[in-house]
Amino acid sequence: MTNECDELETQINVETEKCNMMEKDGIDEITKEETKLESKRTKETISIEEKSDQDINEIKESNTEKALDVAEEKKQLLEQQHELIKIQ
DSSP: OHHHHHHHHHHHHHHHHHHHHHHHHHHHHHHHHHHHHHHHHHHHHHHHHHHHHHHHHHHHHHHHHHHHHHHHHHHHHHHHHHHHHHHO
């Protein structure tokens, strides 16, 4: 009876160790996948932020060009007004 108990205990220990190894392997695999996903998400976030920054810079540049155009038009109008005043 003791031999049978020892054999059963050994089998249980072996199966328990197998389960523990499988669980550890599963956890390791999940951790690797999580790390890959986080890395991908980080790259996507950086890409989106860079695109957003680029869009903002283009908008600012466009607004600056428009402001310069308006300033140039105002300057020309003031020069014309000044010429009209001289003529009068």
